Amino acid sequence: MLDLHGYGPRLLEGAGVTLQLAVLSLILALALGLLTASAKMSRNWLLHKVATLYTTVIRGVPDLVLMLLLFFGGQMALNIVTDAIYDRTGLDWYVNLNAFAAGVVTIGFIFGAYMGETFRGAFMAVEHGQIEAGKAYGMTPWLVFRRIRFPQMMRHALPGISNNWMVLLKTTALVSVIGLSDMVRVAAEASRATHEPFTFLIPVAAVYLLIASVSEWMFARLQKRYNVGFGGH
Amino acid sequence: MIDLTWLNELLADNRIFTPQTLAYYWGGLVTTTQLVFLSLVIGLVLAIPLAIGRSSGRRWISLPIYVYTYVFRGTPLLIQLYIIYYGVVFFDGIQQTFLWPILREAFYPALIAFTLNTAAYTTEIFRGAIKATPRGEIEAARAYGMSQSLMMRRIVLPSAFRRALPAYGNEVIFMLHASAIASVVTLMDLTGAARFVYARFYAPFEAFLFAAAIYLCLTFAILYFFRYLEKRLLAHLKPQSGN
Numbered sequence: 001m002l003d004l005h006g007y008g009p010r011l012l013e014g015a016g017v018t019l020q021l022a023v024l025s026l027i028l029a030l031a032l033g034l035l036t037a038s039a040k041m042s043r044n045w046l047l048h049k050v051a052t053l054y055t056t057v058i059r060g061v062p063d064l065v066l067m068l069l070l071f072f073g074g075q076m077a078l079n080i081v082t083d084a085i086y087d088r089t090g091l092d093w094y095v096n097l098n099a100f101a102a103g104v105v106t107i108g109f110i111f112g113a114y115m116g117e118t119f120r121g122a123f124m125a126v127e128h129g130q131i132e133a134g135k136a137y138g139m140t141p142w143l144v145f146r147r148i149r150f151p152q153m154m155r156h157a158l159p160g161i162s163n164n165w166m167v168l169l170k171t172t173a174l175v176s177v178i179g180l181s182d183m184v185r186v187a188a189e190a191s192r193a194t195h196e197p198f199t200f201l202i203p204v205a206a207v208y209l210l211i212a213s214v215s216e217w218m219f220a221r222l223q224k225r226y227n228v229g230f231g232g233h
Numbered sequence: 234m235i236d237l238t239w240l241n242e243l244l245a246d247n248r249i250f251t252p253q254t255l256a257y258y259w260g261g262l263v264t265t266t267q268l269v270f271l272s273l274v275i276g277l278v279l280a281i282p283l284a285i286g287r288s289s290g291r292r293w294i295s296l297p298i299y300v301y302t303y304v305f306r307g308t309p310l311l312i313q314l315y316i317i318y319y320g321v322v323f324f325d326g327i328q329q330t331f332l333w334p335i336l337r338e339a340f341y342p343a344l345i346a347f348t349l350n351t352a353a354y355t356t357e358i359f360r361g362a363i364k365a366t367p368r369g370e371i372e373a374a375r376a377y378g379m380s381q382s383l384m385m386r387r388i389v390l391p392s393a394f395r396r397a398l399p400a401y402g403n404e405v406i407f408m409l410h411a412s413a414i415a416s417v418v419t420l421m422d423l424t425g426a427a428r429f430v431y432a433r434f435y436a437p438f439e440a441f442l443f444a445a446a447i448y449l450c451l452t453f454a455i456l457y458f459f460r461y462l463e464k465r466l467l468a469h470l471k472p473q474s475g476n
Contacts, residue, residue, distance in 0.1 A: 060452040062413035072437035173309035197319035
């Protein structure tokens with residue numbers, strides 16, 4: 001059997017961190033993506049410009065650079081704020097940026113841009129006549145969104161969401177660089193300490209493959225559900 | 234000698250962007266470019282036969298290639314890099330071979346990891362493009378009595394390359410961004426230079442935003458290059474204008 005030199009429990013914990021991080025950032029990315037898509041489709045030019053700038057810049061810069069910028073820059077911004085509070089009020093208050101929260105915010109922020117593009121394309125794929133029909137029935141804009149636009153949009157968005165999720169999952173490995181003890185960091189540490197890299201890195205790679213395969217199956221089921229009534233696909 | 238007084242004057246009143254740190258960034262840019270360019274070229278050369286094999290009807294050829302692309306596309310590049318970087322020492326006797334001076338430096342493990350990774354993605358992109366070859370073209374080639382390899386060379390591959398172009402452009406940008414993790418194994422690429430400048434001056438915004446701006450420019454350059462290529466090579470697919 002695999003001898004993990006006592007690193008087993010920490011690896012398992014690390015796997016938990018990876019999963020939590022991935023799921024929480026996915027939720028944040030979906031929320032940000034919906035907001036971005038709405039902003040991009042809005043008639044307000046300022047909203048449109050801001051959303052376009054966000055999706056363009058984020059998708060043009062490596063994840064790791066953004067992560068380092070937001071993590072180290074975020075800490076410095078916090079320090080500046082707490083210093084100012086100290087100068088004004090004498091309140092000595094030091095906030096240490098939590099690596100897990102920083103990871104969730106950064107990954108969510110990055111993938112919000114990708115989700116935004118996915119959602120925008122999907123919203124535009126919903127026929128305009130459908131929305132008009134909803135209005136003709138006297139539905140409020142919110143009701144039109146909830147009953148007509150959202151469910152139909154999801155059918156077009158799901159393949160994109162599934163793709164983004166797979167990339168997001170692999171991106172979580174980068175948080176090991178900013179000091180979070182996810183399973184990659186524990187495995188790298190263990191490899192260096194025991195000089196047995198394969199013992200730790202290959203099982204971790206297998207866990208990623210497992211998560212990817214399970215989510216692929218789940219997305220296939222979701223796709224089936226949202227495709228009800230459209231046959232084929 | 235190039236006259237650099239204007240540069241010195243421009244940089245006179247800031248603490249961080251001295252000619253020395255700019256030289257670090259320049260060195261990082263060169264390393265990033267070398268790493269990305271070499272891995273893309275080698276990866277492309279590997280991907281073409283792999284994609285043909287992956288589209289083959291014989292399972293003993295296509296299945297191993299499928300396993301390879303599934304594993305390399307399904308796991309983080311960082312893990313692949315760690316496995317090669319830390320693992321290369323453990324091949325028995327490798328330290329005695331001529332390969333050791335090459336593999337000892339971080340550049341080559343990174344190059345191997347990136348090449349294998351991009352080859353896996355590119356194989357799948359080409360496989361999709363090969364699969365999308367219209368049946369009529371294949372039938373026509375057969376009717377002309379072309380052999381399998383002649384048909385591949387003259388009919389299937391040229392049109393598959395064109396179909397693969399937009400997706401391959403994305404892969405190139407993806408590779409540029411993924412190369413940032415080379416800095417994790419102590420390589421002084423563009424991100425490595427930014428981390429060095431950050432650590433030295435404790436100036437996260439300046440250090441990383443500058444690197445981010447360079448990456449952004451590179452991304453746009455790649456984007457426009459591929460748009461230009463698509464315009465030239467896919468011109469026949471565009472709707473005809475006029476008469």
